[in-house]
Amino acid sequence: MKMTNMMTLALLCGFVSCLQAGNVHTNGVVVMEMADAQTHEETPTPTIQDTQRLEGTAHSTLSSEGNIDQCLKVDGTEAKGSDVDIVINLDRYVNNVGPMFVGVTLDSSVFRREWNSFNTSSRQLQSLARGLAPSFLRVGGSAADFFIFEATANVSEETDNDEYDVDKPVIKNFTVTGKQWKQLNDFVQEVGWDLIFDFNQFLRKGDSWDPDNARELLTFSQEQNLTIHCFQLGNEPNSYHHNFNFSIPGARLAKDMEQLRSLLTEFPAYHNSYIIGPDVTKVTKQSASNYLKEFLKSGGQTVVAAVTLHHYYFNVKTHGARVDDFYNATILNSLKSELSTALSISHALAPELPLWFSETSSVSGGGLEGVSDGYAAGFMWLDKLGLSALSGLKVVARQSFFRGNYALISDDYFPYPDYFLTVLYKRLAQGPVFNVTSSTDTVRMYAICANPLSYQKGALTVYILNVGDTPTTLNFTQFIGYRYELYLLTPGDEKGLTSKFVALNGEKLVMVNEDLPPLHPLICTGRIMFPAHSFGFVVIPQADVKFCSEM
Secondary structure (H helix, E strand, O other): OOOOOHHHHHHHOOOHHHHOOOOOOOOOOOOOOOOOOOOOOOOOOOOHHHHHHOOOOOHHHHOOOOOHHHHHEEOOEEOOOEEEEEEEOOOOOOEEEOOOOEEEEEEOHHHHHHHHHOOOOOHHHHHHHHOOOOEEEEEEOHHHHHEEEEOOOOOOOOOOOOOOOOOOOOOOOEEEEHHHHHHHHHHHHHHOEEEEEEEOOOOEEOOEEOOHHHHHHHHHHHHOOOOOOEEEEOOOHHHHHHHHOOOOOHHHHHHHHHHHHHHHOOOOOOOOOEEOEEEEEOOOOHHHHHHHHHHHHHHHHHHOOOEEEEEOOEEHHHHOOOHHHHHOHHHHHHHHHHHHHHHHHHHHHOOOOOEEEEEEOOEEOOOOOOOOOOOOHHHHHHHHHHHHHHHOOOEEEEOOOEOOOOOOEOOOOOEOHHHHHHHHHHHHEEEEEEOEEEOOOOEEEEEEEEOOOOOOOOOEEEEEEEOOOOOEEEEEHHHOOOEEEEEEEEEOOOOHHHOOOEEEOOEEOOOEOOEOOOOOOEEEEOOEEEOOOEEEEEEEOOOOOHHHHOO
């Protein structure tokens, strides 16, 4: 698809809402109560292509008949738990998220060691990727700063004996061929994704970035009619000193990005592409927040179209993680201070720019095997989506789609629980975001309009995480007597919280002949029971919410 003007690219890149007056100013406070919320925003209009990607999932096809009594039962037996009253403030909304809100990443290291394992022609891999469309795919990570493009090179992937660690810096350049690059781009186009690519910042001429290799990649890409919507330069630059024992200051990064902007103007196919950055980590640390401030003050805010951050709750190698950390309310709440600090800096120095998580997952260091790829990881992921949407973020890109112990799918294209959780979020949630209050702190809840490609306008989606040790019964006090559609996700086998399977309303989800299984809700009225340590979605199709009706 050719890029013809800024507005066309804005729509394709999902920037319509985030380039308009849709930024939520919270004066540094990222909590459930956001007093200065916007009340009038435009929702990004889905394109015809977006509609086709979700064809077959709209309205009644998402619904299925169920036993209403099951809505008050756990594992087939009625369970008694505490009652929770849910109150949603529908008089105003605090953010507006579009169809590209949830994205995914692919680490550049895949080209180094795993490209033959990432079979872009696999029907099952394509089905899994297409299930997440529309979506950004951000290709970057630590290996991005060692990525060398050679269109006509003939290379084989590395086969060193190092233990695989997607976050472990390997201080050695690797070559990506034109054939590999085109395979990736063809895959992205085939599955309905939009590409974000991270250039190698370690290529230097003196103190400045050397754009020659980037120019070679862009020349090849333009000749091949490849669409690249957004670009980055470098990965986690505030950590260069820690990881590589040298530094590129924030002010220098801003100048390097100005060089990148100048380079893009040489290419008609990419002169309107966006640059996003700077991809700093842990802004609650003084060094990281200072780096972000220096970058924005030095002209970075005039070059980038979005301020980008990375976030992980902790590093698995230093924290000593346990399963219960993944639903620990204190750890989940730590994201609030990270968002608060980032928003405070961004609003002060770049008030017109949206904030993104361009790379994020549960734990860094490649993830925690058996946990961050299991059911328990869903607590951190779903809660992060809720807090991020509530706080005004416009994109949250999950590390990673493939490879690593925090991936959405396995090396042999087996979908982990977070994959199905992500598919459901994208199918069920889109548009205005609302504040929610409840009568307990062990049940975390978020509210957003239902995706208009899946439900009639006016429908409301509430997603719920019961992080407590006992079942809880939900009372939607504003919608007594309404029909509810329940998508309850629980562990898919006897391994419980570490299960690599997930069940939807008690039915284990598995691929069907390389296609996704149907994801049908349970029809409920009255109260709904959520088991201990579970999460899911409740859609109220006839809620008739004003702001949801105007989408």
